[in-house]
Ligand SMILES: Nc1ncnc2c1ncn2[C@@H]1O[C@H](COP(=O)(O)OP(=O)(O)OP(=O)(O)O)[C@@H](O)[C@H]1O
């Protein structure tokens with residue numbers, strides 16, 4: 001019966017082939033979306049939870065890069081009980097490199113190396129992997145995050161163009177906080193000069209708590225005693241990131257469900273056409289003693305075989321997409337885990353079986369008498 | 376033995392009724408070689424379809440070895456056809472994508488193809504003079520060869536009776552005669568019953584049973600010619 005199903009499908013190779021390809025692309029889409037969300041989760045959450053730090057931004061700011069704080073607030077924050085070290089930073093978007101073609105946006109962060117070093121666990125220089133932190137708060141010197149260094153193939157001592165100005169690379173760092181992962185770090189005053197935020201304005205304060213366990217209490221106290229700011233621990237940020245990821249997941253699931261429905265319809269169409277083409281043949285099978293159930297099983301088996309082919313092609317295509325596109329396009333790694341492949345397989349088979357139900361019923365309903373009389 | 380007892384068949388097309396069979400009674404004993412002739416539209420195909428359990432009569436009984444199949448449901452009829460009946464059609468009705476051997480085995484796919492079944496299929500095809508055509512598809516076979524494959528397929532389930540609806544209709548006279556000879560041989564050697572609908576009266580012999588059907592009524596014909 002299996003052989004018979006395979007032969008039936010190979011009857012119209014173009015139709016079967018196009019169906020398999022169409023659905024394989026859908027499966028590829030779903031598997032890739034899931035692998036992206038998986039990759040996002042791993043790279044964001046894991047890095048966020050390693051540090052206990054309070055990030056102070058202006059109230060109502062949508063994110064650190066649009067936050068604006070008055071520098072004078074720094075001493076107010078410093079006075080809050082439980083605050084060990086405060087470091088200010090200016091964050092602004094930049095264009096890196098000579099070429100105008102902007103791929104992923106890069107942010108520059110202006111910092112005071114002295115403030116950073118005075119932390120127990122320096123946020124920026126704590127992750128140094130090569131070279132050293134620049135000194136002073138002015139000049140065209142830059143510390144690259146590892147990702148940027150890799151992307152633009154820069155080493156310590158090289159120069160890199162940022163917003164059309166040449167900077168000397170003094171070091172490469174791999175900060176533990178993921179939002180800093182693909183940034184470039186420049187001296188604070190240089191940043192103030194180019195960001196356009198103003199001389200006494202910065203974007204955020206990093207506050208190191210005396211007791212890491214008390215980070216969220218410190219954040220609450222900062223919010224209470226300093227007006228106009230919002231303070232979050234990075235583990236709280238992990239919480240928001242988690243809920244954001246959940247939203248992204250929900251969105252991905254929505255897109256995936258569209259592909260599932262479309263896929264089922266494609267399979268249904270293909271098998272339905274096959275059944276229509278073979279009405280006479282099915283009538284002969286019935287005349288020869290196949291029961292309705294036998295015919296039904298046969299068409300469902302065809303849809304199952306189709307599902308196997310689709311899942312094979314879909315998983316193969318997902319790998320192609322990952323290596324050819326995603327790995328170059330995304331700054332975080334995506335992984336196609338065995339679980340994802342299993343999910344892709346189950347998806348393809350389920351969708352095919354779903355699409356097979358109606359054609360199978362149609363085939364079982366073929367009347368042997370009319371079918372063999374018409375020809 | 377197959378007994379038809381006052382079988383009628385009425386087709387309904389919208390408001391109008393077509394009385395295809397108007398009370399047909401017939402007995403087919405093991406080893407009988409039966410011919411049914413009659414004008415077009417007289418109900419020959421309808422009669423074969425009822426005998427073969429492809430449809431049920433409007434009234435009357437169809438007894439196969441004492442069992443009345445006229446009240447069978449679709450599933451029972453399917454199994455009955457699978458186990459007891461061999462069909463041969465005018466237009467062969469082979470499956471184009473399958474080889475001769477696979478076509479012969481097709482009726483048995485739901486039961487599972489065993490080695491011994493496959494051996495039987497090969498032997499049947501050899502018996503039909505097609506030992507060298509086992510792996511040809513219908514497109515690569517002549518009309519006479521196709522019909523012999525179809526006969527082998529009708530025999531794969533060791534049927535009680537073979538029902539043939541104008542089996543020589545699409546063949547030239549010489550090839551038709553050869554097909555008829557094959558069926559006679561099977562009838563003689565295995566005491567297998569045949570009911571054959573035909574327009575070609577020249578194939579009919581004295582020893583055969585001949586019926587003429589006209590306007591839905593069946594008449595036994597004693598003298599051939
Ligand atoms: N499904 C159907 N619906 C309505 N009428 C039908 C149907 N099938 C057959 N008939 C009618 O029943 C009558 C008998 O048909 P049948 O096919 O049995 O004739 P036949 O003797 O086999 O003819 P032929 O020699 O042309 O094959 C015809 O008048 C035909 O039009």
Ligand SMILES: [Mg+2]
Nearest residue numbers: 419420421540
């Ligand atoms: Mg007919």
